Amino acid sequence: MHKLLTDSPGKEMLLLGNEAIARGALEAGLSFATCYPGTPSSEIPEQFFRISQETDLYFEYSTNEKVALEVGAGAAACGLRTMVTMKHVGLNVAADPLMTLAYVGVKGGMVIVNADDPFMFSSQNEQDNRFYARLSGLPMLEPTSTQEMKDMTIAAFELSEELELPVILRTTTRLNHVRGAVKLGELKPIRTKGEFQKNPFHFVTVPAVSRNLHKLLLEKYGKAAARSEGWPENRITGDGKWGIVANGVSVNYARDAIRELGIEDKVRFMQVGMSWPLPRDRITGFLKGVDKVLVVEELEPVMETDIKAIAQENGITIPIRGKGVGGFSKLYEYDPGMVRKAVADYFGMEYKGRAPVDLSDLPQLPGRPPNLCAGCPHRATYYAVKKAYGPDAIHPTDIGCYTLGLLPPISMADYLICMGSSVSSSCGFSRASDQKVVSFIGDSTFFHSGITGLIDAVHNNHKFTLVVLDNGTTAMTGHQPHPGVNAEAMGIERTRLSIEEVVRGCGVKDVHLVKPFKVNKTIEAIQASKDYDGVSVVISEELCPLFARATGQMRKTKPFRVNYDKCKNHRDCINYLACPAMYLQEEKVVIDKNLCIGCAVCAQVCPENAILPVKD
Amino acid sequence: MDTKRCVFVGVGGQGNLLASRLLGEAALAAGIPAVVSEIHGMAQRGGVVESAVLMGDVTSPIVSNGEADVLVGFEPLETLRTIGKCSRESLVITNLQPLPPFTVSVGQGTYPPVDEMMDLISGKVSRVIALRGNDLAEEAGNPLSLNMVMLGALIGSGALAVTADGMKETISTSTKKAFLDSNLKAFDLGMKSAG
Known part of the structure; x- marks a missing residue:
């Protein structure tokens, strides 16, 4: 039995933040879950994937985040409690349905888990997705610990059903990947079916309908704002004259700093757990009781800006600062020492932290960047492409393990902005220059967002070679299945799609299937693509050895x-x-x-x- | 309650995430509040893997530079690379046996001599426990039990409130039965070398 199905209310378990969210969903009666995996959110759906094999829970790895949200929207419209999980940049992909789903609303509770990644431990940017709550008008909850991740997930489902709106649960990497004690509650039964009540003049968003829906959203937003005023995690403690406001993981840094500096009696502290809509009255009351305010929030000065506006509306003129104090900037993560020092600086305290050891006499240490694994087929494909094309071709690349081809000695990654950009940017590169273009995309990323770019390439007569690195799995995020996976080997019932058929179906005429461990044949096939006047696709098929080992598909070979x-x-x-x-x-x-x-x-x-x- | 901040650093595959999780579980079982933080993602691809266990009166999940009470390094180069987490008062527990990065194999850098690295470390912190962890793991009968050796040395150092019995109890309930004997033996060998 999966450990998250432990039916012992009151028991304490050490859970990963992502496990706590999954457990919270199960305690809220989750019936339907979808996702596209992405670090740091991937362990949430990983639990659902395994639990769905033991229970009636419906779970799917969807083709991409937009699809995941739309599949979830259908289920929530039928009244099922639904969770959709993704990393922060995944919400960009799902932004289109998000904005109008906010108008249409939901019947069954829907929680969208959005995992931000300050410092970009495994992401291409560190955008602050608190803006998505403001953009869409949807409520946002921000937990600060594993226990709160579980509890707020349950509260998020209840709030969602009460308001008939999706609720965004926002985490950051440090919360997703922290382990802490969680007290279990009762598991709720899973509903397998709901029912859709037709109401086209609510659900079909033609302009005349949407004009009403926007009004409805604003009414719901008003109700959400009222709920925010009494939200238990919008909590004020202490009654000193120094005001400190924090959200998310920074709540821990601020609380620890207050205790370690021994200033509990001087501080009034506000945790913002429901961060949109903000509890404006409660913040006003907080501001009226203090002499100055420090806002502790990673990434953008989102709360800082709003709190300043609230102060202005209420004629409050005390200093309110955040970014620019001590080491507080829009960049990267905060840390406990940084927050302690900023608090001390801002409120004029003497503070001397423990000095780190002197590093000035350290020699130049050799780097240890991550590397493609021993026996990784990507390495072989890169070698063959370099042999066929030489060092001068442009290599737009994509998101997956193969992005490590950036590093020497492979050095075959020249351009990357987001999932799927390898294919579409190749259209631009090949049209706007006379340089050869050979781009790389993984199998899962191809299904996620490579296909539309490929159709564009064929239709508009572009000329480049796309190499699909097909290792049979979504390797980077932990070997999740994708539409082309050998489902049988994974013991799941899914229909397998052929990348070759998809590519040919997109109108590509020059298609080469290669086995990259056959080095010379692979080089020959790639050579052949060089002279083709149009779009060539090379599909390089060889299983990820880690995945092959885990699924019993490893061939016995001698080292x-x-x-x-x-x-x-x-x-x-x-x-x-x-x-x-x-x-x-x-x-x-x-x-x-x-x-x-x-x-x-x-x-x-x-x-x-x-x-x-x-x-x- | 005393606050203790431990940083674990190693190379993907050395098992430091399991070690930090087990320490967190043992602390919880002993009634000591604990948070464990991990960075996932690249662990299987030969990169550096860092984790932290914070115990006592603290809820922040990470350790700032200079604030580690203990640094447990599974590989000497990575111990040195992470030494900025330490202050003069810190304890460093390190494996002495190198796992050179591929950048060294392809001539993009040289691996510093281990004794020079150890001199640097010893000159910076108050106490160092250094051991041939891979040899001890081999001696325990399982080369993959390096993480148990390092946990043993950590508990043996006496730096934490978690007891050897408590730690062994957690190892017994939370690691694979097939490796239990070698894990416990590795833990004991680590303890002994720290004593």
Whole structure:
């Protein structure tokens, strides 16, 4: 049994933040869940995926976030409690349905979990998605601990049903990936079916309908604002004259700072747990009792700006500051030491923290960037493309493990903005320059948002080669299935789509299927695409070895070794491939037989045929 | 209640996330409030993996530079790279056995000699426990039990309120049965080398 199905109310468990959200959803009677995976949100749907195999919960990995939200909207319209999870940039993809779903509303409670990623631990930007609450008019809740992640998820479902609006639960990486004690509550039964009541003059958003719906949204927004005033996590503690306001993970930093600085009796502290709509009256009351205010919030000065506006409306002229105090900026994460120092600075206290050790005498340390795994098929495909096209082609790339092709010695990533941009930006590159263009996209990303760009490329007669790196899974985020997955091997019932058929269906005439571990044949196929006057697609098929191992699809192969009688130390193997199974020992290449999976790519690259399978 | 901040650093695959989770579970079982923070994502791809366990009167999940009471490094180069988390008062527990990054293999840098790195570390903090962790894991019968060796050394250092019995109880209930004997043996070997 999945640990989150533990039916022992009152029991305390150490849960990951994302597990706490999943547990909260189950305690709220979650019946339907969808997502597209994305760090730091991925462990929420990972729980649902496994739980759906043991219970009546419906769960799907949707093609992308827009699809996930729309699938969820249909279920919520039927009255089922629905959760849709995504990372912050995923909400950009889902922004189109989000904005009008706010008009249409929901019948069953719907919680949209949005995971922001300050510092960009695994993201392309650190946009602040609190703006999406303001843009859409939807309520937003921001928990501060694992316990609150569970409790607020339940509260979010109730609020959603009460207002008939989706509610956004916003987290940041530090909350998604923190483990803490969570007290379990009762699990609610799962409803398998609801019923849709037709009402086209509410649900079909033609202009005449939407004019009414916008009004309805504003009415609901008014109700949400009233609820925010009494929201338990919009909590004020202390009655000192120094005002501190914080949200999300920063609530911990601020509370710890107040205690560690010993200023509990001087401070009035406000946690903003329901951050949209803001509790304006409560904030006004808070401002009236203090001499000055410090706002502790990561990323954009969202609360700071609003609190200043609230003060202005109420004729309050006390200093209100946030960004610019101490180390507070729009960049990256805050940390406990930074917050403690900013609090001390702002309120004029003497403070000396523990000094970090002196780092000035540290030598230059070799980097340890993440690397493609030993036996990763992407490495072989990159090698073949470089052999066929040389170093000058432009390589738009995409989001997945293969983005690591950025690093030397592969160095084959030139442009990336978002999921799917490899294909569409190639259209622009190939039209606007005379340079050769070979772009890379993974299989899951291809289904997510590569197809529309490919149709554009064919229709508008662009000329480039797209390499689909098909490793049979969504590898980067933890081996989730996608529409092209071998569902049988994963033990799930899904219909498998063929990338080749999709590509041909998009009108591509020049399609090459390659097995990248067959190095010469792969180079030949890619060579052939070079002369084609139009869009070529190379589908490079080989399973991610980690996924293959986990799903029992790994072929038995022997690891390889270097025959030093033949090796002339050209080092083509290590210099071109940089496989982590290889290292130098006394100026000779050695293959670690525990890491080598026997892909044999290095053996085909070696000009002396000096790399051979290990003898028994 | 005393506040203790521990930082764990290692290389993907060395198992430091499991070690920090087990320490958090053992603290919770002993009635010590604890938060554990992890950074996922690149762990399986040979990158640096950092986690933290904070115990006692603290709810912030991360440790600022200079504020670690204990730094547990699973690999000597990574211990040195993370030394900025420490102050003069910190305890450093480190494995001495290197796992060179591939940048070194392809000549983009040189791996500093371990004794030089250890001299640097020893000169900066109040106390260092250094051990040949991989050898001890081998001796315990499972090369993958390095994380248990390091946990053993951490508990053996006496820096935390979590007891050896409590930690072993958590290891017994929360790790795979097939590895239980070697895990407990590795833990004991780690404890002994810290004593």
